[in-house]
Amino acid sequence: MAKVESILIDQIKTAGVGTRYCINEMKPKGLDLARATIPKNKSEERLRSFIAQIKTKEIKPEGFGSSRVTILKNKNEGLQFLFETPQDAAPISNAGMTLPLGDGSVHRFAGSGTVQFKTQAGTVYTFISEGDSLHRLTFILTQEHGYVYLRGKGRVAPEGGTEVKLGY
DSSP states (O other), X not given: OHHHHHHHHHHHXXXXXXXXXXXXXXXXOSSOOOEEEEOOSOOHHHHHHHHHHHHTTSSOSSOOOSOBEEEEEETTTEEEEEOOSTTBXXXXXXXXXXXXXXXXXXXXXXSSSEEEEEOTTSOEEEEEEOOOTTSOEEEEEETTTEEEEEEOSEEEEETTXXXXXXXX
């Protein structure tokens, strides 16, 4: 998964986005750079280990470089982060882990729930993941192009707009 993402990101950097689906109004915020999968379950053990490593200063919470994260929508607990590859990480704030929103951040959507993001312009986008663990709906956040589809299977529905199927 991580190698495929890296190859696709390199292609975008060298050749541009081409015909990829982009949400131009979703731009990076802040300076944090991380990758994440938006998960379904089973990440608590890795999360505890990650937090312990931060507390013991084995990992620094700032400057994650090209880390990644999977995002899971949990009905009872809201969003959770899964760490599925060695590069996965999420920024830490006083309130706990936060969704990485810096230039180059990668988000993978997992599970059967929907995740909604509101853009700076006020448009709400709904992301519906329909891929398995090898085909997660995946986007990269870039300053130049906004939220760019990388890979995976799912749908994106802009509020008041036409739903887009990706990876079919």
